[in-house]
Amino acid sequence: VDRSTARLSLAYIWVAYAAFGLAALAGMLQGMVRGGLIELPSWTNYYQILTAHGVLMALIFTTYFIIGFLLSGVARTTGGALHAAALRWGWAGWVLMTVGTVMALVTIITNDASVLYTFYAPLKASPYFYIGAALLVVGSWLGGFAIFSRYRRWKRENGGSMSPLFVFMSVTTFVLWIIATLPVAVEVLFQLIPWSFGWTSTINIMLSRTLFWFFGHPLVYFWLMPAYIAWYVCVPRVIGGHVFSDSLARLAFICLLLFSIPVGFHHQLMEPGISPGWKMIHVILTLIVVIPSLMTAFSMFATFETTGRKKGGTGLFGWLKKMPWSDVRFFAPFVGMLFFIPAGAGGIINASNQMNAVVHNTVWVTGHFHITVGTAVALTFFGVSYWLIPALTGRTLTRTANRMGMVQTVFWAVGMFLMSFAMHYLGLQGTPRRTAYTTYMDHPVALGWMDFQRVMAFGGGLLFTAAVLLLLILGYLAFFAPKGKTEYPIAETETEQQTPRILERWPVWVGVLAFLIVMAYGYPIMEQLHHHPPGSPPIRTW
Ligand code: HAS
Numbered sequence: 208v209d210r211s212t213a214r215l216s217l218a219y220i221w222v223a224y225a226a227f228g229l230a231a232l233a234g235m236l237q238g239m240v241r242g243g244l245i246e247l248p249s250w251t252n253y254y255q256i257l258t259a260h261g262v263l264m265a266l267i268f269t270t271y272f273i274i275g276f277l278l279s280g281v282a283r284t285t286g287g288a289l290h291a292a293a294l295r296w297g298w299a300g301w302v303l304m305t306v307g308t309v310m311a312l313v314t315i316i317t318n319d320a321s322v323l324y325t326f327y328a329p330l331k332a333s334p335y336f337y338i339g340a341a342l343l344v345v346g347s348w349l350g351g352f353a354i355f356s357r358y359r360r361w362k363r364e365n366g367g368s369m370s371p372l373f374v375f376m377s378v379t380t381f382v383l384w385i386i387a388t389l390p391v392a393v394e395v396l397f398q399l400i401p402w403s404f405g406w407t408s409t410i411n412i413m414l415s416r417t418l419f420w421f422f423g424h425p426l427v428y429f430w431l432m433p434a435y436i437a438w439y440v441c442v443p444r445v446i447g448g449h450v451f452s453d454s455l456a457r458l459a460f461i462c463l464l465l466f467s468i469p470v471g472f473h474h475q476l477m478e479p480g481i482s483p484g485w486k487m488i489h490v491i492l493t494l495i496v497v498i499p500s501l502m503t504a505f506s507m508f509a510t511f512e513t514t515g516r517k518k519g520g521t522g523l524f525g526w527l528k529k530m531p532w533s534d535v536r537f538f539a540p541f542v543g544m545l546f547f548i549p550a551g552a553g554g555i556i557n558a559s560n561q562m563n564a565v566v567h568n569t570v571w572v573t574g575h576f577h578i579t580v581g582t583a584v585a586l587t588f589f590g591v592s593y594w595l596i597p598a599l600t601g602r603t604l605t606r607t608a609n610r611m612g613m614v615q616t617v618f619w620a621v622g623m624f625l626m627s628f629a630m631h632y633l634g635l636q637g638t639p640r641r642t643a644y645t646t647y648m649d650h651p652v653a654l655g656w657m658d659f660q661r662v663m664a665f666g667g668g669l670l671f672t673a674a675v676l677l678l679l680i681l682g683y684l685a686f687f688a689p690k691g692k693t694e695y696p697i698a699e700t701e702t703e704q705q706t707p708r709i710l711e712r713w714p715v716w717v718g719v720l721a722f723l724i725v726m727a728y729g730y731p732i733m734e735q736l737h738h739h740p741p742g743s744p745p746i747r748t749w
Contacts, residue, residue, distance in 0.1 A: 208279050208695070209288040213599040215297045216282075217685075219275030219350075220596065222305060223268050224681060230263035231674035238626070238667030242660040243644045253643035254321040261324025262315065265430075265580065267308055270343070272588050273433045274300065274350035277377040279599060280436070281354050283695045284371040285361045293353040293360075300349030307342025310335050323641065325423065327394070328415040334403040337395045344388045344395075351381035369706055372453055373440050373697060379460040380432040382713065386720065387425035387468055394418035413480040414735045420471035421728060428467040428496075430580050432460065434587035435503055437540060441591065442507075444696035445536045448514030451506045453700050457710040459499040459506070465720050466496035469727030476563045485731045486560065492727065493558040500551055507544060535612035536604075536696070539590030542620050547583035550575065553631070568641075570663075571634020574627040582623045586616060589677055594693055597684045603691035604684065611680050618673035626666025629659040 208216070233256045239245045240253050247253065278297055282289045289297065313335070314320035320332035326340070354377050358370060370378070394415055402410045439456045443449055450456060472489035475481055515526020531537045553575045556562050566572060593612050597604050634640075638656050647653040709715065 208282045208599070211294055212279060212282040212287075212289045215289070215294060215301070216275040216279040217596075217599050218298075218301050219271045219278070220592070220599075222301075222308070223271035223275060224592075224678060226263040226267035226271065226308075228674065228678055230260050230268060231671050233257075233260035233263065235667045235671035238664040241642075241644050242664030243657065244661070244664055251318070252321070254323070254641075255315065255318050257641065258321045258323050259312075259315050262311060265324050266340075266343070269430050269580070269584070270347050271304070272592075273380070273429070274347065276433055276588075276591060276595060277380065277436070278350070278353060279595065279695075280373045280440075280697075281357050281377050284373040284697055285357055289353065289357055290360060293357045296349050296353035296356055300346045300351075300353065303342050303346030303349060305346075307339040307344075307346060310339030310342065312339075314339065325419060326399075327419040328399065328402070328410045328412045331403055332399075334400050337399045337403060341392065341395050341400075344392060348385055348388070351385055354378060354381050369708065369711060372450060372456060373436060375457055375711065376432065376436045376439070376460050379464050380429060380436070382717065383425055383432070383464050383467065384429050386717075386724075387422050387429065389422075390418040391422035394422075411735065413478070414732070416475060416478070417471065417481075417728075417732065417735060420474040421468070422471075423474060424471045425467045427576075427580065428463055430584045432463060434540075434543070434584045435459070435463075437587050437591050438503065438507055438544065440698055441696045442537060442540055443510045443514070443698035444694075445534060446511070446514050446531055447518070448510050448698065449701040450698050451509040451513070451700075453704045454706045454710065455502060455506055457706060459502045461710060461716055462499040462502075463496065464716060465723060466492055466499075468720065469723045470496060471728075472731075473558045473563070476560055477567045480735070481731055482734075485727075488727060490558055490560055492723070494555070497551065497555060500547075504548075533609075533613065535609050535616060536590055536594050538613055539593070539616045540587040542616055543583040543586035543590070546578045546586070546620070546623070550578040550583055554579070566634055568639060569634035570630040570638050570640045573640045574630030574634060577623060577627045577630065582620070582627075586619060589616070589619070592677075592681055593684070594696065596681055597688055597693040598695045600685050601690055601692070602684060602688040603693055605688055608680055608684055608688060611676065615673050615676040615680060618669055618676065622666045622669030622673055624666070626663050626670065629662040629666065633659050633663075 236245070236247070237253060237256045237260060240247055240256075247256070274297075278289065278293075311320065314333045315336070317333075320326075320336035322330040322332045322336070326332065326336070354374075358374055358378050361370060361374065362368075369375075398410055398415050398418070401407045439450060443451075470489050470493045472481055472486050473493045476486055476490075511530060512526050515529040518526075518529040520526030520529040530541070553571075557566060557572065557575060589612075593609070594604055633656055636652075636656060638660075645653070646657070
């Protein structure tokens with residue numbers, strides 16, 4: 208891609224990795240505190256560090272990386288450059304997001320916003336934390352407008368023909384993101400900010416949680432879809448293969464768009480304020496949103512098998528041997544895919560109403576999201592970074608850096624395996640999530656959890672080591688690796704495929720989505736507004 212686009216993408220990616228580094232440190236510390244290995248100094252506390260870790264990792268690292276990656280890929284697949292208007296949107300977004308990030312971070316550092324990354328009521332932060340979050344969201348919309356702007360221009364220049372797969376997927380991701388962030392924007396602007404400034408004395412907590420999870424579930428697909436873009440479009444090229452089916456890939460994304468928003472109640476299955484009928488509808492839709500992931504698994508297997516067989520792999524699994532196992536650009540996302548198999552199964556367990564009663568609010572859930580976003584998605588982002596950063600800085604991914612990347616992937620995978628296995632196991636024993644070190648007054652059951660909590664801490668140590676290694680390798684690739692050209696891998700279908708044009712008719716899909724949202728949320732939200740629970744007293748934590 209051209210230099211202006213590269214500069215913009217890199218600006219996003221650097222903030223992403225700065226946040227990642229701080230978040231990794233906070234993560235290791237909180238694991239050690241929980242495992243009883245260290246005590247924090249009196250000027251900080253577990254919940255402050257937990258908030259820093261969650262906000263920096265789950266909200267800042269992901270959003271910045273996603274925008275940086277997608278902007279570069281959209282440019283790469285539409286002629287190599289973003290036009291001036293798209294660049295302007297992109298930079299405006301970066302500035303707003305960065306102002307918002309700094310505001311939110313300052314309030315976390317001053318301990319005025321220890322409200323965890325889910326930040327719904329009744330925990331209350333400084334209003335400046337919420338204003339920072341709002342700026343982050345609005346800034347990310349501008350990043351999305353940069354993609355939409357490039358997309359529209361490309362369509363105009365190409366007589367309305369079907370957009371490249373990477374672009375289509377990026378547009379779908381941002382349509383999802385913009386629609387999904389509307390409810391949290393309403394929560395922040397009309398509930399949290401007025402309450403936090405003291406303009407209103409009570410808050411409708413049910414509504415606050417509902418609006419948050421209305422956003423919170425599609426948020427996880429906003430993380431996942433860019434990883435899927437890498438799986439569908441970049442990984443096939445890395446292994447010397449093709450996109451298995453253009454239509455299937457687009458259909459999977461449309462399904463993700465339609466079914467990942469009207470499902471938020473699966474995070475609220477244990478809440479008494481929502482009637483079981485509505486929860487059931489959300490559970491059914493949740494089980495439907497599993498299907499595009501199964502389609503993705505099928506598609507990836509098909510790509511690997513056809514490519515492996517073409518390279519001479521024979522027998523039932525001989526094609527697997529033909530994969531480029533020593534290429535970190537393949538290895539890191541592949542390990543992520545492997546983790547995603549149990550992670551997806553865990554998600555289905557979570558979504559099943561009765562089983563949710565067993566795992567809800569236990570560290571099982573923490574284990575679930577560390578192997579979804581923390582491994583499947585994160586390892587894919589690392590795998591992408593290993594080629595994206597040198598491609599953008601005009602350097603090469605050297606053999607040594609590649610080898611170190613493999614080591615880093617193994618450290619991350621082993622750390623995550625140990626930590627998340629312990630979390631899943633402890634969750635089934637009933638160990639609560641989001642608690643600092645405690646033995647519950649030396650209760651024998653809680654004492655029995657300690658060994659596994661130490662395993663969690665040990666896994667966290669390995670993860671921190673992997674994070675430091677990653678930052679060192681990326682720093683090397685950006686500033687010290689030999690100058691040269693690194694490929695931006697984009698695969699195509701093997702033969703021309705006829706993709707149904709309906710897949711790109713946005714008014715149809717946005718219309719269907721609006722219908723599903725109204726069906727899934729209209730009545731329950733009206734009910735919550737009507738019955739208006741008494742509201743919490745305005746407790747100040749700042
Ligand atoms: Fe989840 C809680 C249900 C997917 C993230 N989830 C969370 C939270 C986070 C999160 C962050 O229903 C905690 C929120 C909080 O703080 O409270 N989740 C699901 C379901 C899925 C799912 C049904 N989650 C994700 C993804 C996430 C993520 C993806 C991040 C990126 N989740 C829940 C529920 C809760 C929840 C409940 C609430 C729990 C509670 O009570 O609080 C599904 O979308 C999963 C579908 C995935 C699959 C896997 C397909 C496998 C693939 C890999 C193929 C491998 C290949 C390689 C090709 C069906 C695509 C193999 C090659 C070989 C050779 C073997």
